[in-house]
Amino acid sequence: xxxxxxxxxxxxxxxxxxxxxxxxxxxxxxxxxxxxxxxxxxxxxxxxxxxxxxxxxxxxxxxxxxxxxxxxxxxxxxxxxxxxxxxxxxxxxxxxxxxxxxxxxxxxxxxxxxxxxxxxxxxxxxxxxxxxxxxxxxxxxxxxxxxxxxxxxxxxxxxxxxxxxxxxxxxxxxxxxxxxxxxxxxxxxxxxxxxxxxxxxxxxxxxxxxxxxxxxxxxxxxxxxxxxxxxxxxxxxxxxxxxxxxxxxxxxxxxxxxxxxxxxxxxxxxxxxxxxxxxxxxxxxxxxxxxxxxxxxxxxxxxxxxxxxxxxxxxxxxxxxxxxxxxxxxxxxxxxxxxxxxxxxxxxxxxxxxxxxxxxxxxxxxxxxxxxxxxxxxxxxxxxxxxxxxxxxxxxxxxxxxxxxxxxxxxxxxxxxxxxxxxxxxxxxxxxxxxxxxxxxxxxxxxxxxxxxxxxxxxxxxxxxxxxxxxxxxxxxxxxxxxxxxxxxxxxxxxxxxxxxxxxxxxxxxxxxxxxxxxxx
Numbered sequence: 001x002x003x004x005x006x007x008x009x010x011x012x013x014x015x016x017x018x019x020x021x022x023x024x025x026x027x028x029x030x031x032x033x034x035x036x037x038x039x040x041x042x043x044x045x046x047x048x049x050x051x052x053x054x055x056x057x058x059x060x061x062x063x064x065x066x067x068x069x070x071x072x073x074x075x076x077x078x079x080x081x082x083x084x085x086x087x088x089x090x091x092x093x094x095x096x097x098x099x100x101x102x103x104x105x106x107x108x109x110x111x112x113x114x115x116x117x118x119x120x121x122x123x124x125x126x127x128x129x130x131x132x133x134x135x136x137x138x139x140x141x142x143x144x145x146x147x148x149x150x151x152x153x154x155x156x157x158x159x160x161x162x163x164x165x166x167x168x169x170x171x172x173x174x175x176x177x178x179x180x181x182x183x184x185x186x187x188x189x190x191x192x193x194x195x196x197x198x199x200x201x202x203x204x205x206x207x208x209x210x211x212x213x214x215x216x217x218x219x220x221x222x223x224x225x226x227x228x229x230x231x232x233x234x235x236x237x238x239x240x241x242x243x244x245x246x247x248x249x250x251x252x253x254x255x256x257x258x259x260x261x262x263x264x265x266x267x268x269x270x271x272x273x274x275x276x277x278x279x280x281x282x283x284x285x286x287x288x289x290x291x292x293x294x295x296x297x298x299x300x301x302x303x304x305x306x307x308x309x310x311x312x313x314x315x316x317x318x319x320x321x322x323x324x325x326x327x328x329x330x331x332x333x334x335x336x337x338x339x340x341x342x343x344x345x346x347x348x349x350x351x352x353x354x355x356x357x358x359x360x361x362x363x364x365x366x367x368x369x370x371x372x373x374x375x376x377x378x379x380x381x382x383x384x385x386x387x388x389x390x391x392x393x394x395x396x397x398x399x400x401x402x403x404x405x406x407x408x409x410x411x412x413x414x415x416x417x418x419x420x421x422x423x424x425x426x427x428x429x430x431x432x433x434x435x436x437x438x439x440x441x442x443x444x445x446x447x448x449x450x451x452x453x454x455x456x457x458x459x460x461x462x463x464x465x466x467x468x469x470x471x472x473x474x475x476x477x478x479x480x481x482x483x484x485x486x487x488x489x490x491x492x493x494x495x496x497x498x499x500x501x502x503x504x505x506x507x508x509x510x511x512x513x514x515x516x517x518x519x520x521x
Contacts (some may be wrong), residue, residue, distance in 0.1 A: 012068065013043065033085075034058065035320060036064065036065050036084070037068065037077055038066070038067050038088050039073075039087060040090035041094065042122075049152070050065050053152070058156075066080075070093055071094060085115065085160055086160060087117045091132075103356065105197055106389060113137075114163060116162055116163050118140040120142050121141075121144065139162065140158075149432065182393075183312060195313075196219035196231035197219070199231075199514070204233070207292075216233060216249070217287060218236065218244070218287075220244050222260055222283040226243050227245070228244060229244055229248070258273075260275070265306075270292070274286045274302075278313055280318070346518070348376075350462075350513060352374070355376040356373035357369075357509060357510065358462060359372045359373075361502040362499065362502060371423055372425050373425075374423045375427035376430055376459045378431055379459050380431070387404070399502075409444050410432065413432035423441060426455055429453050430459045433447065434463055435460070436457075438493060439493045452496075457496040457499055461487070461495050464494070468483045469483055469514065484507075487503065487504070489499050
């Protein structure tokens with residue numbers, strides 16, 4: 001069979017309503033078909049091409065046809081179908097070189113180098129093959145009279161095979177880029193929960209999820225008595241810290257439990273369960289489903305990524321263990337100071353939590369707020385150098401005694417300033433500046449306003465509020481109303497006015513902390 005350009009005969013009447021036929025075809029086409037664009041000003045060419053290729057199938061997928069009859073329609077169609085695999089393109093339409101201009105538009109303006117372009121012409125003299133092949137980025141050139149049924153079939157198979165291989169290479173490149181990018185960010189996460197959530201997000205971008213598939217993913221950890229959710233996707237995203245058995249679907253939970261029991265990972269056609277165990281003995285599992293069957297290459301990408309995840313898990317556990325030890329040391333040092341001065345046992349904990357909350361309200365980052373929370377318990381560490389007779393005197397200090405007491409700020413700074421650790425650096429600043437006053441009348445340096453570090457300004461209010469609300473050897477705790485009145489009076493004098501306003505505006509949240517860490521009588 002040949003279908004060169006000739007006069008339109010009565011057969012065309014069989015295809016009179018092309019749009020209706022195309023719509024019917026699109027409604028019955030298999031998922032993810034090969035998109036083929038027919039761009040030709042001869043309607044019969046569209047109909048005959050579709051008829052010849054109506055049962056065509058390659059790589060388990062059929063063809064989905066879309067038509068355009070002019071260069072303008074072609075551009076509109078290309079905009080709607082940017083992922084088309086093949087264009088069967090007429091050279092001569094409303095202009096002698098209309099098809100060639102479409103080629104330039106695809107390659108140069110759309111920057112689409114993947115789509116295969118087959119030029120078909122009924123007037124080869126208008127566009128000589130040698131010239132066109134040399135000057136335009138096309139993939140094949142055919143005269144319409146030579147395209148028999150078999151040759152059209154062969155041409156389309158060759159074009160689709162080429163398109164498939166190009167997309168495979170492109171997907172592999174993108175996959176590798178995603179691995180490199182994702183692996184680079186793995187070590188930026190400091191929180192295990194944020195890390196687990198990031199891993200799920202990045203894995204989703206590596207595998208091919210079905211557009212409308214039911215999809216779920218979980219990152220879980222094995223606790224002493226149960227399995228707990230670190231992170232989850234979709235409808236389960238809000239279930240962090242919950243027991244897996246209370247949230248995870250039964251079939252998924254069974255696979256996760258099996259991974260923990262066998263200490264092995266497993267892959268199926270549409271899901272995987274990956275098991276990790278750190279050198280410290282911590283066990284985690286990542287479950288993901290709802291994607292297309294992984295190719296050998298995609299499986300390899302997941303393996304590479306998981307190797308990096310395993311290292312990152314180990315690092316985060318080590319960091320968390322180190323941070324936990326540092327926190328314990330810092331709180332212990334703070335409590336030793338408070339115990340020596342016979343002050344309330346939970347003072348440092350309350351000051352730490354007040355300081356963190358104030359930092360958040362002030363607009364500092366979560367990371368900085370955490371630094372302040374960890375550092376503020378050391379605000380009075382310099383008191384270890386103050387004689388007991390002064391530190392625990394149950395009466396007002398003399399001027400000479402108060403001058404000695406004031407040295408605790410500088411003593412604390414000298415003790416902490418030599419560390420290159422972020423928390424201890426912050427602690428040194430807080431120890432030195434938490435007795436500075438906003439109006440410049442504080443000590444030891446007499447700093448004023450914004451010259452006082454924000455860490456010092458925040459801790460100053462947190463420390464005074466808690467001190468006034470607590471019993472001390474030289475005084476009884478004040479009533480809350482009296483404390484708040486003092487804060488208002490000292491707004492802009494002792495304290496940063498913005499911090500006072502934030503404290504008063506969110507007073508209920510601070511009182512929750514006060515109640516939670518109240519002294520046991």
